Amino acid sequence: MLELQRLTREASALADGAVSTGSPEAEVARVMQICNACRYCEGFCAVFPAMTRRLAFGEADAHYLANLCHHCGACLHACQYAPPHDFAVNVPRAMAQVRQRTYAQHAWPAALGRAYERNGLVLAVALALGLALFLALAVLLKGGMHPAPAASFYDIFPHHLLVGLFAPVFGFAALSLGIGVRRFWRQATPVSSGQPLSAAAAGEATSQALVLRYLDGGHGEGCHNDDDAWTHARRRCHHLTFYGFMLCFAATAVATLYHYLLGWPAPYALPSLPKLLGVSGGISLALGTAGLGWLHLRRHPLHGDPAQRPMDLGFVALLFGTAVSGLALWAATGSSAMPWLLCLHLGCVMALFATLPCGKFAHGIYRLAALLRHAVEKRQPNPVGLGAD
Template sequence: MPAPDLLKDGARQMMVCNACRYCEGYCAVFPAMEQRRIFTKADLTYLANLCFDCRDCYYACQYAPPHEFGVNLPKLMAELRADTYRDFSWPAILSGLFKRNGLAVSLISAGALVTILLLVLVFMGTDVLLATHLGEGTFYRVVPYAAMTVPPLLIALYGLVILLNGAFRFWRETRGGLSDVIDLHVLWRATQDAFGLTYMKGGGVGCNYPNATFSQSRRWFHHLVFYGFLFDFVSTSVAAFYDHFLGWQAPYPLLSWPVVLGTIGGVGLLIGT
């Protein structure tokens, strides 16, 4: 839960912004902000998760530090978002990982790779691991099909459950109404904004990234990550269709759909990150 001092300062900063409204065309935060005069914890939680951290408002603000008002919405929203991520994660014991996200991801990734290698050595042996395998089904001679599919499937289902649970708790925390969830017009507009990263355009000239100058680079990097992941997902889905319905087992030819889509997605992820 956000600290009382953070909530108090957040309400103060939003009241300053609400009185000024110079930045109202930058992103979705400001039109939503104008619907309130007093800002509760639920309001601040909602506004923080509308912010894309483009930082245009910070560089445009006449009340930003070193002004005595000390308005710094990107910093405020980032701190509030981090608190919501911790609050809505499950189990609660894992919420502390958000405080050291980079370290946690690195250790988990390295641990997973080492674990897979050790399991292959224990159950399959060095002869299988170091041998040359050719032809269809060679992937499964090193890592069996069940071992390759069941753990990722369980992890994906866990992630989906956590996502839905977090979304429900966020909706309840921000006191959303049922009509807000089933409004198809609003849902379609939000989908367009999300897939186009509309609010990373700032006022139209992009984010202040990687420095104080305006640039569209951060928006394009995010596009590459998202659509790179999407291409990889489609690649995996096509490969699953080939395997289960057509009986074509990997590895696939260089110019096949799974390889082409996966390569495009992988390159996008590498550039975007």
């Protein structure tokens, strides 16, 4: 214990002035200094091998390590210095608090950073319902309380109108996230600068992201949620959510090609490719987000940052609403309910894309960038000379 305290004081002296006292980055520096002296969790995930390359932890290091963390909770349940110990080491919570600051600090435009603090469940649902109500009023003005059944979405809202509504929102979200992650990438440089991103490093990081390598708790048994038991539930729900979203995105992309290149406008019936992709993606997305929401409400109270729960649940609610309303819209095609379900679905989709640059979606983009940096860094000699990747 005395040796651990001595090493912690020495590392703290090296990092003195690197981060603001009392800031979330300072807490990451404190717990990483303790972990660097202990090394019990070195094989759990990418955070700890990356930690062993550093004796001091500045702001850039804290942001980099926080985005490497997959919030699996294994280190918290294994730690002998976790609360109620006097050291109160809680790596998942410290990392979660810094991750949000990462997104806010690198946000573009800068004013968007403050939205991370206000983006919650109530805001997400209110925005989706507000946009849906606006579209429903447009339907009422056009066709009255009982519009005639339509064979196509475009009979209700013209194609050019939908493109005009969604293209600017999607373009801004992509631009904002792209600038933010570029700023993060430039800040989170490897220990030895000047090393290019190799094909091997890119392939390794992409593979780890696609299979969620670091949600296995380091032992392949899963991670923790509400107790000390290992579970793969979070990993599976994340997979259902991610791949369901990608299938829905693929359905939209294929439908766009059909419309502009082949001259085949919607609607598309089964077994057309857009419909197969969209229906399977919607079911996967609905199941995954329902599971993530249930697991999030049951998580151990020491996991993560309680202040971020509204933002987390808001993002999950928008994804779930998008999936369920899309499936309901497909089932109601040709019925009198279709115009109103279309308004609800479009409201959810527009709210989702409008909040992408200042919501939980950003964590996947930043995490991939951190994994890429780690894959580059681990291929260089360890400057500290302690530990191994």
